Amino acid sequence: EPEVTQTPSHQVTQMGQEVILRCVPISNHLYFYWYRQILGQKVEFLVSFYNNEISEKSEIFDDQFSVERPDGSNFTLKIRSTKLEDSAMYFCASTRGVVDYGYTFGSGTRLTVV
Amino acid sequence: GNSVTQMEGPVTLSEEAFLTINCTYTATGYPSLFWYVQYPGEGLQLLLKATKADDKGSNKGFEATYRKETTSFHLEKGSVQVSDSAVYFCALSDILTGGGNKLTFGTGTQLKVEL
Numbered sequence: 001e002p003e004v005t006q007t008p009s010h011q012v013t014q015m016g017q018e019v020i021l022r023c024v025p026i027s028n029h030l031y032f033y034w035y036r037q038i039l040g041q042k043v044e045f046l047v048s049f050y051n052n053e054i055s056e057k058s059e060i061f062d063d064q065f066s067v068e069r070p071d072g073s074n075f076t077l078k079i080r081s082t083k084l085e086d087s088a089m090y091f092c093a094s095t096r097g098v099v100d101y102g103y104t105f106g107s108g109t110r111l112t113v114v
Numbered sequence: 115g116n117s118v119t120q121m122e123g124p125v126t127l128s129e130e131a132f133l134t135i136n137c138t139y140t141a142t143g144y145p146s147l148f149w150y151v152q153y154p155g156e157g158l159q160l161l162l163k164a165t166k167a168d169d170k171g172s173n174k175g176f177e178a179t180y181r182k183e184t185t186s187f188h189l190e191k192g193s194v195q196v197s198d199s200a201v202y203f204c205a206l207s208d209i210l211t212g213g214g215n216k217l218t219f220g221t222g223t224q225l226k227v228e229l
Binding site: 042044056103104105 | 163
């Protein structure tokens with residue numbers, strides 16, 4: 001069964017450093033997403049990406065965050081200057097189309113900011 | 115805005131017990147409803163879904179019925195197994211005007227099944 005692949009599975013970074021979280025969505029999917037889950041809290045929507053641009057972002061997704069699809073397969077989330085409160089599990093997901101409600105999530109990257 | 119409320123966990127059951135995890139939602143329009151499951155160390159997996167009122171989603175012995183009149187989507191299983199131990203998330207879906215759809219999740223309910 002096709003998978004969404006995320007790397008790394010765990011990243012530790014110092015406050016103020018830039019991090020890039022990487023995802024390889026399912027190849028025939030057109031819509032890509034990032035969600036995050038702070039420990040013990042809800043899974044929260046960050047951003048959706050379609051046709052090489054952001055289609056919607058949440059209020060969490062401020063100027064410190066950016067997303068990119070640098071080639072035909074990768075989808076990245078960059079945090080420019082990490083803060084302690086960015087520590088969370090970050091999930092990438094993709095869907096084939098608007099009416100395809102079957103989100104496929106990756107297994108997540110646990111980001112720890114120290 | 116849309117929101118999802120789930121019963122708090124952890125829920126601890128003996129094997130073969132009946133499971134109910136309550137979920138209610140607040141939404142404008144007619145969202146689709148989902149249950150996702152997260153096993154230890156893994157990502158979120160779609161367990162079941164329902165896209166309109168009175169639909170029943172089912173998978174692996176789990177089921178949930180979309181109840182518009184009570185804005186609920188409670189998860190049930192007749193006989194749980196130790197392997198069902200996981201965190202269960204209720205969610206609803208909005209179609210985004212810019213494309214795709216966005217999931218709004220509940221807080222998750224941890225289920226522990228003991229022998």
